[in-house]
């Protein structure tokens with residue numbers, strides 16, 4: 359790689375594309391080569407704000423950058439990921455890697471054919487201080503026995519279960535795999551439906567190290583909250599409460615939790631970008647891999663099958679290729 363700053367393109371000028379593009383500019387480690395989005399107004403507005411080029415067709419633009427962030431609608435992730443692998447571009451791909459399991463497997467195969475890891479998937483809990491403290495505290499405590507993830511969203515409008523899985527629960531699936539250093543072997547799903555539609559989803563998972571994990575996802579909570587609690591052989595670790603103001607009023611003490619999912623993770627997105635850019639400079643991919651994206655999607659597939667069958671369903675994985683072993687963090 360030349361001594362010139364690396365040039366990073368960002369595909370997608372929506373919320374996540376804008377977040378990543380701003381972080382690239384703020385961190386001053388790389389240059390923002392362009393922002394690509396077929397929606398001219400969104401693309402131009404972001405490009406003008408950040409002093410870069412707007413390009414309508416991101417696929418054409420891939421030849422003109424050293425690395426790429428994929429933050430377009432998930433239906434196009436696989437096409438961009440495959441084109442980026444073809445060009446050997448280090449890639450940060452937002453989650454889900456793709457919501458089609460066969461496409462995720464093809465991305466893994468392409469990366470294996472390229473001979474090295476190029477894709478990092480945007481499972482950014484790994485860069486969030488509260489989650490990192492849990493991971494570090496767990497290290498000396500022996501084998502993980504149980505993980506409980508609690509994920510609360512504030513959506514008035516009900517979402518289909520498949521959407522809840524790939525937009526939200528996929529983070530918890532990754533948290534379980536990451537913290538346990540295990541694969542999920544089997545999953546059973548329960549959905550609570552009300553007049554508006556699915557409101558609560560619960561997953562019970564059996565892990566390859568013999569542990570059990572529970573994921574509790576509430577889509578109509580009073581505030582946005584993500585937490586995790588782990589029981590291990592020699593101790594228990596619970597994610598600390600985020601620091602927020604306490605309000606005393608009307609005879610009650612209240613802790614504000616807020617309702618948006620973005621603000622609590624602003625720092626995590628920034629750290630994720632810094633670590634990814636540094637990994638490109640170091641020439642070695644780190645962080646959540648295409649395998650992690652594939653395996654999480656396989657759990658989603660089994661969880662959806664369990665929702666239909668009413669019984670626990672196995673998670674069927676291809677053999678893990680060597681380039682993903684051992685799991686780097």
Ligand code: ISE
Nearest residue numbers: 509511525526527529584619
């Ligand atoms: C959103 O897309 C995210 O990625 C958030 O982290 C998650 O908590 C939320 O449920 C999703 O909708």
